[in-house]
Amino acid sequence: xxxxxxxxxDHYRDHPVDLSWLNKPSQHVFRWRTNDNRWLTAxxxxxxxASFLKAIGKSAPRDVYVSTASWLNPxxxxxxxxxxxxxxxxxxHFVVFDIDVAPFSIENLKKAQSIARGLMEWLEEEENLILxxxxxxxxxGFHLIYDDPDRDAFALPDLKEREMAxxxxxxxxxxxxxETGFEVDTKVTADTRxxxxxxxxxxxxxxxxxTRIPVxxxxxxxxxxxxxxxxxxxxxxxxxxxxxxxxxxSAKPKAA
Numbered sequence: 001x002x003x004x005x006x007x008x009x010d011h012y013r014d015h016p017v018d019l020s021w022l023n024k025p026s027q028h029v030f031r032w033r034t035n036d037n038r039w040l041t042a043x044x045x046x047x048x049x050a051s052f053l054k055a056i057g058k059s060a061p062r063d064v065y066v067s068t069a070s071w072l073n074p075x076x077x078x079x080x081x082x083x084x085x086x087x088x089x090x091x092x093h094f095v096v097f098d099i100d101v102a103p104f105s106i107e108n109l110k111k112a113q114s115i116a117r118g119l120m121e122w123l124e125e126e127e128n129l130i131l132x133x134x135x136x137x138x139x140x141g142f143h144l145i146y147d148d149p150d151r152d153a154f155a156l157p158d159l160k161e162r163e164m165a166x167x168x169x170x171x172x173x174x175x176x177x178x179e180t181g182f183e184v185d186t187k188v189t190a191d192t193r194x195x196x197x198x199x200x201x202x203x204x205x206x207x208x209x210x211t212r213i214p215v216x217x218x219x220x221x222x223x224x225x226x227x228x229x230x231x232x233x234x235x236x237x238x239x240x241x242x243x244x245x246x247x248x249x250s251a252k253p254k255a256a
Contacts (some may be wrong), residue, residue, distance in 0.1 A: 002152060005060035006037060011202055011232065014047035018200035018212055021133040021145070027070035027091060029077055031195050032061035033204070034100045035093040037055065063202035065195035068145075068188075069093040080193060093166050093192050095148050095173065097128055098185035100141040106205060107241040110222050112141035117218040119182045120144060120202040127173065134218065136229060137204030142218070143196060163192050177236055207235025 003011075019025040026045040030052070033039055042055040071077060072089035099116045102109040116134075122127055129146040137143055152164035170188040178186065188194050197203070197210045207229040217225045224236070 001205060001232075002035075003062075003202075003204070003232065003234065007061040007232075007234075008035075008062060008151070012053065012056065013231070014121075015054055015209070016200060017064065019048065019198065020047070020165075022066070022070075023092075024070065025066075027072070027074055029067035029071070029195065030055060030064070030198070031066075031076045032056060032059070032064045035062050035204075047076065047089055053087055056216055061201070064198045064201035066198045068096050068194045068196050069192050074145060076192075087163075090154070090163050090166065090192060092133065093148075093170070094153065095175070095197060096188055096194070096195070097144040097147040097172065098137070098141070098188040099144070099183070100137070100139070100185060101183075102140050103237045103242040103244065104140050105242045106222065108140060109226075109238070111224055113218055113225075115183055116142040116144060119184070120176065120215070120218065122177075122180060122182070126176075129206075130214070132211055133199070134215055135199050136208075136211045136225070137197055138201075138208045139206050141206075143210075145196075150246055152154070167192055202232060206238075207232040 006211055012046070022028060026047045028046070030042040030046050031039060043100070044051065044055050046052045046055050067074065070091045070093075072091055077088055078084040083160070097119060099112050099119070100110040101115070128150070131150060132144040132147050133142075135141075135143040148169070150169070153162060153169060156162040156164060156165055167190050174184075174189040177184060177189075188196070199210050199212045201210050202208070203210060211229050213225060
């Protein structure tokens with residue numbers, strides 16, 4: 001599916017993004033990708049939908065993301081490899097699990113729903129985390145977002161040491177999750193500079209909105225959940241299943 005720039009601008013004018021689950025949206029980084037595959041970053045703080053529209057300006061976001069971490073100053077945030085003179089102040093970092101089962105289909109969404117449900121149950125029993133939000137990603141799966149009540153790492157006065165300590169904690173948790181057998185995106189959880197698709201924004205490939213959902217929706221029929229979700233009028237139906245082409249094999253020469 002492909003929407004032109006004007007259709008994307010019309011959507012965001014008429015459909016507010018969901019910032020209600022963020023304590024202070026102004027402490028987060030907002031990024032988006034356009035139809036010509038350019039990546040843009042907000043140069044002003046986003047506090048509400050009106051300031052979000054001002055931040056994107058005349059651009060037409062195809063996909064919109066928000067940082068999983070909050071910062072004292074999220075504007076012009078340096079990259080880790082930049083080794084900045086003044087290290088950014090990390091204030092908080094969500095515990096995020098991204099569950100995707102490709103390709104996009106009803107069959108695979110049911111698998112993702114089952115993984116998300118099982119992981120939520122396991123985390124409730126085994127880890128000391130507080131659920132903040134659950135989202136349908138707009139495509140192949142779900143996002144589980146938690147708060148970590150352990151604040152010791154965020155009290156470290158050395159700012160680089162603080163961020164590295166948080167990354168180490170998240171990596172240890174991710175390892176436990178993977179070792180238990182849950183299929184999650186291993187690039188997301190431990191990355192303090194990660195961005196995540198913003199609820200209320202359109203997924204540029206499917207036309208479905210990334211949408212926050214009640215926990216109960218993971219326990220019910222997937223079809224019931226999908227019937228409640230917003231999708232752009234031009235979005236195609238989700239295929240029941242998609243068969244992957246057989247893996248190509250390359251003939252190897254026999255040993256002499």
